[in-house]
Amino acid sequence: MASVPHHDHVNHAGRALVGAARDAMVAGGEQWTDMRAAVFESLASFDQPASAYDIADRVSQLLGRRVAANTVYRILDLFVSKNVAMRVESRNAYLANAHPDCLHDCIFLVCDGCGATTHVDDDVLSNGVRERASAAGFKAERPVIEVRGRCSDCRD
Amino acid sequence: MASVPHHDHVNHAGRALVGAARDAMVAGGEQWTDMRAAVFESLASFDQPASAYDIADRVSQLLGRRVAANTVYRILDLFVSKNVAMRVESRNAYLANAHPDCLHDCIFLVCDGCGATTHVDDDVLSNGVRERASAAGFKAERPVIEVRGRCSDCRD
DNA sequence: GCTCTCGATGAGATAATATAACACGACGCC
DNA sequence: GGCGTCGTGTTATATTATCTCATCGAGAGC
Structure with a gap:
C-alpha cells in the first residue's frame, strides 16, 4: 500500500483530545466554557457520528440537568467552524476531530x-x-x- | 482547460428528459405510473435541488389535490435507486438526473x-x-x- | 461601585425533513 | 372467487434544525 498517502499526526485521545480542542478554540479567539467542554466531551465519547440530539442527551446526563438542542447546535456549529468537530452530511451527525490543529478536506x-x-x-x-x-x-x-x-x- | 475530463452525453431536456427517465425505470423493471410521472415532472421543473416537500407541493398543484410527503419520499427513493434522480446530501434535496442511462459517481x-x-x-x-x-x-x-x-x- | 455592552446560555416554540403503520383498491394468477 | 403483490392514501409520529426572546455574568469605561 505504498502508494497511499499517510497521516502521521498525533491522534489525540481522551483528555489529550479535549486539550487539543480547547487549545484550538482558544487559538481561534473563542472561549472554552464549561458548557463547551461538556459538549465536546460528550461528542468525543461516541464511537460513531452522533446527532445533535444524541449529544444533547449525553450532555444532559453529564450535567444532571436538561440541556436543549439549540444550545448544542450553537456549540457544534462553532466547533465545526473552528475545525474542532466535523459534520457528516450524509448522516446529519457530528464527529470530534482528532487533530484540530491541522486543516484537511x-x-x-x-x-x-x-x-x-x-x-x-x-x-x-x-x-x-x-x-x-x-x-x-x-x-x-x-x-x-x-x-x-x-x-x-x-x-x- | 484541456486537462478537464468532459462529458459528451446527450443531455435530455424537457419532455425528452421525462422519456429517458421512464425508459430507465421500465428497463429497471419498475412501473411508470401517473403518480411517478407527476413526481418526476415536478422534480425536473425545479432549477435547483428540491426538497421532498417542495416537490410534494408542486405535485399537489399539478394534480389539484393534496399529495402527502411520504408518497413523494417513496417515489424519490425509488428514483434514486434507479439513477433517475440524485440526492444532494448536504442539502437534503433531490435533482433529476439528465442521463439516467449512464452510471457515474x-x-x-x-x-x-x-x-x-x-x-x-x-x-x-x-x-x-x-x-x-x-x-x-x-x-x-x-x-x-x-x-x-x-x-x-x-x-x- | 455603577452601568453599559457583549457574548454565552436558557427556555419554549416552531419549522423542516423523514419514517412508520395500516387501509384500500387494482391487477394478475390460480 | 380467493389470494398475493404492488402502488397509493391517510394519519400519526419521529428526527433534525432554527427562531425569538429572556437572562446572566464578565469586563470596559467612568
Missing part, C-alpha cells in the same frame, strides 16, 4: 452496516476535487467527500 | 449563494475516492462528493 468512510465512520485524508484527491470545481468556475469552500458502504467488519 | 458543486447546483463527472477523481476507500478495507457503495462554495455568478 477530509474523507469519511461511513459504514451502512454498523455506522462506524472512519476518517481518512488524501490531499491529492481533495485537491483534485477542488481543482475540478475551479475548472468549472466554482469557488470551492467546503468539499464534502463521504463514502457510503461497508467496513471490513460488515462485508458479507 | 457524480460531483455536485453547490452554490451557497444562490443554491444553484451543477453536476459534473470526473471518473478519475471518483475512482480515486473508491480506491482510497478500498485501500482502507472499505467496500464503497455510494461515494458522495459535493462541494459547497460559490458559483461564478455569486463570487464577490
Whole structure:
C-alpha cells in the first residue's frame, strides 16, 4: 500500500483530545466554557457520528440537568467552524476531530452496516476535487467527500 | 482547460428528459405510473435541488389535490435507486438526473449563494475516492462528493 | 461601585425533513 | 372467487434544525 498517502499526526485521545480542542478554540479567539467542554466531551465519547440530539442527551446526563438542542447546535456549529468537530452530511451527525490543529478536506468512510465512520485524508484527491470545481468556475469552500458502504467488519 | 475530463452525453431536456427517465425505470423493471410521472415532472421543473416537500407541493398543484410527503419520499427513493434522480446530501434535496442511462459517481458543486447546483463527472477523481476507500478495507457503495462554495455568478 | 455592552446560555416554540403503520383498491394468477 | 403483490392514501409520529426572546455574568469605561 505504498502508494497511499499517510497521516502521521498525533491522534489525540481522551483528555489529550479535549486539550487539543480547547487549545484550538482558544487559538481561534473563542472561549472554552464549561458548557463547551461538556459538549465536546460528550461528542468525543461516541464511537460513531452522533446527532445533535444524541449529544444533547449525553450532555444532559453529564450535567444532571436538561440541556436543549439549540444550545448544542450553537456549540457544534462553532466547533465545526473552528475545525474542532466535523459534520457528516450524509448522516446529519457530528464527529470530534482528532487533530484540530491541522486543516484537511477530509474523507469519511461511513459504514451502512454498523455506522462506524472512519476518517481518512488524501490531499491529492481533495485537491483534485477542488481543482475540478475551479475548472468549472466554482469557488470551492467546503468539499464534502463521504463514502457510503461497508467496513471490513460488515462485508458479507 | 484541456486537462478537464468532459462529458459528451446527450443531455435530455424537457419532455425528452421525462422519456429517458421512464425508459430507465421500465428497463429497471419498475412501473411508470401517473403518480411517478407527476413526481418526476415536478422534480425536473425545479432549477435547483428540491426538497421532498417542495416537490410534494408542486405535485399537489399539478394534480389539484393534496399529495402527502411520504408518497413523494417513496417515489424519490425509488428514483434514486434507479439513477433517475440524485440526492444532494448536504442539502437534503433531490435533482433529476439528465442521463439516467449512464452510471457515474457524480460531483455536485453547490452554490451557497444562490443554491444553484451543477453536476459534473470526473471518473478519475471518483475512482480515486473508491480506491482510497478500498485501500482502507472499505467496500464503497455510494461515494458522495459535493462541494459547497460559490458559483461564478455569486463570487464577490 | 455603577452601568453599559457583549457574548454565552436558557427556555419554549416552531419549522423542516423523514419514517412508520395500516387501509384500500387494482391487477394478475390460480 | 380467493389470494398475493404492488402502488397509493391517510394519519400519526419521529428526527433534525432554527427562531425569538429572556437572562446572566464578565469586563470596559467612568
